[in-house]
Amino acid sequence: MIDTTDTRIPDGEARRLRLDVEKDGIGVLTLCRPAALNAWSWESTRQLGVMADRIRFDDRIRVVLLRAEGRAFCAGIDVGAPGGGIEGESGSARSRAYYEGIRWAHERFAAFARLPQPVVAAVRGYCLGFGFELALMADLRVAADDAVFALPEAQLGVAVDAGGDLRIAREAGAGWAKFLALTGRRIDADTAHRLHLVQQVVPGAELARSAHDLTAEIAANAPLAVQSVKRDIDAYADHGLGAALDRVAMSAALTLTSDDAMEGFTAKATRRPPEFRGA
Secondary structure (H helix, E strand, C coil), rough: CCCCCCCCCCCHHCEEEEEECCCEEEEEEEECHHHHHCCCCCHHHHHHHHHHHHHCCCCCEEEEEEEEECCCCCCCCHHHHHHHHCCCCCHHHHHHHHHHHHHHHHHHHHHHCCCCCEEEEEEEEEEECCCHHHHHHHHEEEEECCCCECHHHHCCCCCCCCHHHHHHHHHHCHHHHHHHHHHHCCCCCHHHHHHHHHCCCEEEHHHHHHHHHHHHHHHHHCCHHHHHHHHHHHHHHCCCHHHHHHHHHHHHHHHCEEEEEHHHHHHHHHCCCCCCCCC
């Protein structure tokens, strides 16, 4: 695992996120690993939590614009590193370590999703696995017409571990959440819009301007009123989410330590169909 007490954001190749504060009250939070399609990791989660803590008490920031460099928003996790640094002398010890690690990650995600400032996500290209889950943590989503969304975890032998399927159930209904999470199917931006998973679809060339304009429109409103609206709607929409996320952490811990998970990741890395045994 990583040093969960570290509050530094490194420079160079180790940087996963960059925060720029604009004079009009917009904080631009950028995923900045375009060469890796902004693939996510434990370190990305740590940096997201650090950024959330900084944004929360920054009076200059009225709204957050979440964006990504390159041709993909986030293509998911690095399938070449299924262990993610989790170790243990036995299967149960590894499950316990995963459970606590995922609970820690959920706390970082909650700090981001529950920011007092609204978050607008600008999504282009691949938005897969955790990338989809991260976008769903935003309050509003603007998608380019080339955006592709999916939760492929079941194809790798693991549970959806950041609550993305729960958020889809909240926005689109339980049936669609099960359809997407159980099949791993990819959907395009228009389908995501029809399912109320994104609020706007725009041509790719217009994504940056459209997302920024929406963010600026919100930032121009009274900050206390905006933050109150967000809190009130979330209080209604998220009822029961906390208890469900604890179940998610346990499900993820059990599946991530399974033989099927190792088979799923190995098969993906070697570009062959997996042979799952239910073990």
